[in-house]
Amino acid sequence: MAYIIIITGFLLVLIGLWGILSQKNLFKIILGFTIFDTGINVVMVSVGYVQGKTAPILDVISQKDALKSIVDPIPQALVLTSIVIGLGVSALMLVYAIKLFQDKKSLDVNNFKDLKW
Amino acid sequence: MIKKIIIIGLLAGVGVIFFQLFQAYQVPTILSNKLAVYYAQNAAREVGAANLVSAIVVTYRGFDTLGEVTILFLTAAIISFVLKLKKEDRVPDRPIRETSELLTSSSQVIVPVIFLVGIYIFINGHLTPGGGFQGGAVIASGVLLMLLANPHMEVSHKLVAFIESLSGIGFVVVGVLGLILAGGFLDNRFLPLGTFGTLISAGALPLIYIFIGLKVGAELSNILGTISTHQNEKNS
């Protein structure tokens, strides 16, 4: 089962990258970033899976045999931080897109030629 | 046409790298990472919390949590700075359709229950799955329901700023108290560890989670309130 999920995570990363590189509407590019983020988080959590073990919470498992019955808790702690930061980055990108639209009246990426030389 | 070929070539290259990573991956049958073995054997005794992921996020890796809280604060500040409306730019409201009575009367019943569930999630962060970030997000969705049911409401800026700065100062003060009275920054052993598995246990861990939950809830409500203002600006 973990093999299927890690392949799905990698495919989500590829679809997100394709959305960023090939779309012209600014909102679609930001949606591509969100899918890319979700795919990377799925890959990171599925690296820490141990076959047949359960969640790292010690209410039914006693303290003595915690080592024999939990999955790896470290990738879960890192992904917790990563999801919240992904929300912050998406919100900032959307606010910049709103300001760009108020200035240039269009959402097409080919119209923003201010930095070309 | 050239652009599409270059994009497909690039994605094929990245796909080859991912395929080689996938071939080197094998699901293990026992926990063999040395750091994970140390956490599984000693974290429950040293920290006193039943939820191992909470113990790692708040005490062993507490400095990363401080960085994450700083990033959320910067995001909320930048959004309300960029989308600021000056007083002379406000035009009178366009007429808004009234929300249906089902939404307004049911939101008066459901919103206190949502706040209660959010506060329950971050107070019991050391016993069950949950914690400060999840509880803060649930509180922000309660504020969102209030905003949807009553479009003329504005999230009061002074109240949100007061709660957020108080929680931030509280978080840093608890961290420095851990530095002075116990082992290091954000060490939770300066309060007694208590019985394993009860509500008042694990030292200062529930206190840290209460501060984080209030701070994250206030920041996310601030972001929602800033983006959702319905007044038109003058097209400059």
Add this chain to the structure above:
Amino acid sequence: MIIAIAAVLCLLSLVGAIMTIHSKKLSIGIIASGLVSLTASILFLLLAAPDVALTEASIGSGLTTIIFFYALNKIRQNHD
């Protein structure tokens, strides 16, 4: 049995991702990205990570979709 559930959920998330990029209307794309986050949250639960599933369901599938819709509203308002 669990492998069948995981396979169906993975297929659903890939279909949702392709619908996000290829849809003609923006509202359908935003709802499809909410669907991808929701199926990712159930996959986290199958991988024995309940903390991460709670966080992804509330933040990824709830708040991100709402912020996208608010931004779309601001742009449509200034358009006409």
